Amino acid sequence: MKQIERYIFRIALGAFLTCLIGLTGTIWVTQALRELDLVTAKGQTLLVFLFITALSLPTLITVIAPVALFIACVYALNKLNGDSELIVMSAAGMPPRQLLRPFATLAFAISVVVAFLTIQVMPSSFQELRDVLTRVRGDFVANVVKEGQFTALDNGITFHFRERGADGSLQGLFIQDKREAGKAVVYLAERGRVSEVDGQTYLVLEKGSIHRQQKDSRDSSIVSYERYAVDLAAFTPPDSETVYKPRERSTMALLFPDTGEGYYRLQKGRFRAELHDRLSAWLYPLALAFIAFAALGDPRTTRQGRGLAVAGAVVGVIALRIAGFAAS
Helix, strand or coil: CCHHHHHHHHHHHHHHHHHHHHHHHHHHHHHHHHCCHHHHCCCCCHHHHHHHHHCCHHHHHHHHHHHHHHHHHHHHHHHHHHCCHHHHHHHCCCCHHHHHHHHHHHHHHHHHHHHHHHHHHHHHHHHHHHHHHHHHHCCHHHHCCCCCCCEECCCCEEEEEEEECCCCCEEEEEEEECCCCCEEEEEEEEEEEEEEECCEEEEEEEEEEEEEEECCCCCEEEEEEEEEEEEHHHHCCCCCCCCCCHHHCCHHHHHCCCCCCHHHHHCHHHHHHHHHHHHHCCHHHHHHHHHHHHHHCCCCCCCCCCHHHHHHHHHHHHHHHHHHHHHC
């Protein structure tokens, strides 16, 4: 690009990054506040909270980037015209295609990023988000058992803890295991803490005892311990097979779906719509940049208002987005 084109490109790029970061940050914080119950009510760590909210960033960027580019193009063209630079460029014989080149270059670069996000990153983030939320909801310590209550699970286990400590630990634990016929095992502990090791979740009990009693015996064996780990997988029922929605599946899975799958046969239209959305999302940055340039690319004097042109461009963008949503 020539020097004048690089100058225009820098103006548009700076405005685009400002809009993208500002809008994405604002919406991300708003969505993050809605997920605070993961920490306050469900007992999850701050890292889990940040990880879940961060998984929404690819989707936010994909939706916001075309709009941010449109705002940046409008700002750059208005600035150039307001400083009479467009008039000078036109008087010097600069053709419209040369003025368009920096905007088209920026739009093409953003289109490549949007294509990569929609085709590759977003499906993976949606699938990971689904898996994480499934694990969070399946955490019976956080979602099933209640403080100060005896909770009987379907598989013959009764769970109770007196209170939850400030550090997230469980105080005054009682666990009765009657899964094996004719045998009862009771775990008592002063405190316990949920811990993950190699993908497995354990309840680490501290300073307690294990009481084992056979059906025909009046005596029970007692074993004291300082630390004892209980596998929580045994406390939860086996998970049913997860069926991923179209947006949670890879692009290859949408291009070559399993036609024998029952969910696919019921939702063929949604699979096609999701595939079309992914393959067409990269066109929005180009379309919105061209709309802005078509409306504001001509030089005008300060006496010629540009408000009507800006309004027309905004209406065109809204109509395009509505048509896109309607088509999907």
